[in-house]
Amino acid sequence: MTAKKLSLKQRYEFLTRDLDWEPSYQPIDAIFPYDQFEGIKIKDWSGWEDPFRLTMDSYWKFQAEKERKLYAVIDAFAQNNGQTGISDGRYVNVLKIFLTGISPEEYQAHRGFAFTGRHFRGAGTRVACQMQSIDELRHVQTQIHTISHYNKFFDGMSEFPAQHDRVFYLSVPKSFFDDARSAGPFEFMIAIGFAFEYLLTNLLFVPFMSGAAYNGDMSTVTFGFSAQSDESRHMTLGIEVIKFLLEQHPDNLPIVQKWVDKWFWRGFRLLGIVAAMMDYMLPKKVMSWKEAWDIYFVEAGGALFKDLARYGLKMPKYADVATEACEHISHQNWGLFYQLCHVAGFHAWMPDAAHLDWLSEKYPNTFDKYYRPRFEMWAKQEKDGKRFYFNGLPQLCSCCQLPMLYTEPGDPTKTCFRSSTFKDTRYHFCSDGCKDIFDNEPEKYVQSWLPVNQIFQGNCGGATVPEVLKWYHINVGVDNGDYVGSPDEALWKSWAEQRLSEAS
Amino acid sequence: MSVIAITPDYEKHIQYRDEQELYHGSLLVYVHWEEHISFVSAFGVPLPPDTPFGAICEIAKGIYGDHPDAADVDWAKAEWMIDDKKATPDFGKSIGENGVGHKSLIRFWTPGLHGYKGTSN
Numbered sequence: 001m002t003a004k005k006l007s008l009k010q011r012y013e014f015l016t017r018d019l020d021w022e023p024s025y026q027p028i029d030a031i032f033p034y035d036q037f038e039g040i041k042i043k044d045w046s047g048w049e050d051p052f053r054l055t056m057d058s059y060w061k062f063q064a065e066k067e068r069k070l071y072a073v074i075d076a077f078a079q080n081n082g083q084t085g086i087s088d089g090r091y092v093n094v095l096k097i098f099l100t101g102i103s104p105e106e107y108q109a110h111r112g113f114a115f116t117g118r119h120f121r122g123a124g125t126r127v128a129c130q131m132q133s134i135d136e137l138r139h140v141q142t143q144i145h146t147i148s149h150y151n152k153f154f155d156g157m158s159e160f161p162a163q164h165d166r167v168f169y170l171s172v173p174k175s176f177f178d179d180a181r182s183a184g185p186f187e188f189m190i191a192i193g194f195a196f197e198y199l200l201t202n203l204l205f206v207p208f209m210s211g212a213a214y215n216g217d218m219s220t221v222t223f224g225f226s227a228q229s230d231e232s233r234h235m236t237l238g239i240e241v242i243k244f245l246l247e248q249h250p251d252n253l254p255i256v257q258k259w260v261d262k263w264f265w266r267g268f269r270l271l272g273i274v275a276a277m278m279d280y281m282l283p284k285k286v287m288s289w290k291e292a293w294d295i296y297f298v299e300a301g302g303a304l305f306k307d308l309a310r311y312g313l314k315m316p317k318y319a320d321v322a323t324e325a326c327e328h329i330s331h332q333n334w335g336l337f338y339q340l341c342h343v344a345g346f347h348a349w350m351p352d353a354a355h356l357d358w359l360s361e362k363y364p365n366t367f368d369k370y371y372r373p374r375f376e377m378w379a380k381q382e383k384d385g386k387r388f389y390f391n392g393l394p395q396l397c398s399c400c401q402l403p404m405l406y407t408e409p410g411d412p413t414k415t416c417f418r419s420s421t422f423k424d425t426r427y428h429f430c431s432d433g434c435k436d437i438f439d440n441e442p443e444k445y446v447q448s449w450l451p452v453n454q455i456f457q458g459n460c461g462g463a464t465v466p467e468v469l470k471w472y473h474i475n476v477g478v479d480n481g482d483y484v485g486s487p488d489e490a491l492w493k494s495w496a497e498q499r500l501s502e503a504s
Numbered sequence: 505m506s507v508i509a510i511t512p513d514y515e516k517h518i519q520y521r522d523e524q525e526l527y528h529g530s531l532l533v534y535v536h537w538e539e540h541i542s543f544v545s546a547f548g549v550p551l552p553p554d555t556p557f558g559a560i561c562e563i564a565k566g567i568y569g570d571h572p573d574a575a576d577v578d579w580a581k582a583e584w585m586i587d588d589k590k591a592t593p594d595f596g597k598s599i600g601e602n603g604v605g606h607k608s609l610i611r612f613w614t615p616g617l618h619g620y621k622g623t624s625n
Contacts, residue, residue, distance in 0.1 A: 392547030413624035443507040
């Protein structure tokens with residue numbers, strides 16, 4: 001008689017717990033040296049509920065199937081010159097931000113989960129982290145392959161690996177992941193597993209993927225679908241981690257709350273870049289950033305924290321400040337892109353009249369009062385042949401590394417300045433959220449590599465803007481500056497003319 | 505030490521990346537024109553401590569020159585704040601003598617000028 005086939009649950013049990021063993025040559029603390037110093041207390045690792053019972057054989061089978069579909073679509077997109085069918089040449093700048101600002105962080109996430117996948121002493125937790133680690137590696141690969149087709153035609157994409165470590169605005173996502181990866185494994189799991197992949201992930205992926213769909217970018221949409229089932233597994237892992245930590249010991253609550261507060265705020269600052277992308281860079285718009293925030297954070301996040309309240313966990317500190325700031329951040333960040341795109345690897349532009357009206361409609365409390373006049377002034381300068389670029393180097397926040405451009409809560413006409421002094425040196429912050437993070441661990445953040453400060457210290461290729469841009473691998477006059485007058489625009493127009501002449 | 509680290513002697517390994525010594529004898533100084541926040545943020549500039557305070561006005565003219573309010577700035581009437589304290593800088597004396605240190609924030613208001621159409625832009 002043949003043995004009965006194992007159930008999925010049993011197979012997963014064998015893969016995780018059964019492949020684990022009690023060490024006898026080495027003390028267990030020497031094998032897992034990283035999972036105690038953060039102060040998290042785990043009474044019983046076997047209390048870990050496996051969030052997804054996926055065995056390696058089925059994992060490879062599913063992923064291979066998804067890859068086959070994705071690469072078939074990418075091939076078809078290339079053969080049909082799909083790049084000519086997007087809504088407008090401006091749209092490609094969304095992909096430039098995605099490839100330079102997000103894809104390298106998928107790789108950082110891969111490395112982070114590889115680390116936690118080695119260093120938790122619970123076998124089930126390790127296996128879950130290892131799978132996510134492989135997912136993240138797959139994501140960076142598929143994103144690069146998807147976007148490489150656009151790189152054949154448009155500028156600003158080819159130097160993304162070097163730029164990740166050098167260019168000023170890319171230090172924002174880089175420092176976010178560096179901060180998480182240089183923390184202990186439990187903080188990493190709350191930072192990336194919970195705050196990023198659970199709490200905020202929809203605000204990252206929905207805008208990009210729906211934006212792609214609305215704007216005719218079928219290859220990116222297909223990548224999004226290919227990542228979607230992975231993302232749902234990652235969300236399950238993120239929620240399992242936080243519940244597990246809170247269930248294990250009451251002493252864990254204040255530590256976890258502090259991490260939730262910190263990573264919510266860091267995530268909010270990082271997502272401000274997505275906010276500008278969503279409100280300003282999509283030729284065909286999906287929804288406003290404010291609407292997305294209300295659905296995915298205020299409603300969905302609110303329900304989540306109501307559910308977590310039974311463990312004593314509260315809404316992240318400054319969640320109310322963030323929600324108020326959502327009336328402003330996309331406009332403020334587009335102002336940043338507009339006036340600093342001469343030193344960036346993508347193009348920005350003045351929104352047209354219809355676009356400004358759409359913003360007035362979506363932001364009735366703030367746009368006409370605070371931001372329309374700003375664009376009006378700049379449009380006038382453009383008309384006079386004096387397109388405005390910021391002439392100086394901006395002051396950066398010593399935590400999030402964004403320029404100090406955000407305004408006081410409750411007063412959008414006043415820049416928010418906060419500072420702390422540590423060992424006789426002053427450090428500046430854009431917000432109470434960023435200042436709190438620094439004040440909790442100043443020894444960590446005094447080591448931040450702030451791009452503007454590094455230029456002044458002489459570490460970025462030279463003292464002049466052309467020297468720094470060369471060191472940034474930015475091709476001046478091609479990759480940077482306004483979209484109007486760029487080679488990208490000329491290419492897009494030539495395709496449009498070709499279509500017209502073919503039609504006539 | 506408040507950082508949570510696995511290394512007990514973490515403090516010995518800190519690489520400070522923004523100390524004054526790293527700026528080749530200069531102070532990094534931040535300057536901000538209040539009520540003109542269409543400019544992305546305060547600007548930073550490294551200056552030797554013996555730079556006369558008046559030089560800051562000259563640098564600011566270069567940075568802010570494109571703004572419609574720029575031509576109307578009367579520097580004699582500007583109101584100043586250095587590191588959150590009201591100040592009456594002596595333009596002829598050095599920034600150091602005026603109390604400007606490494607990474608000081610110098611904010612100034614220009615009475616009568618409140619940004620494009622009075623919107624602080």
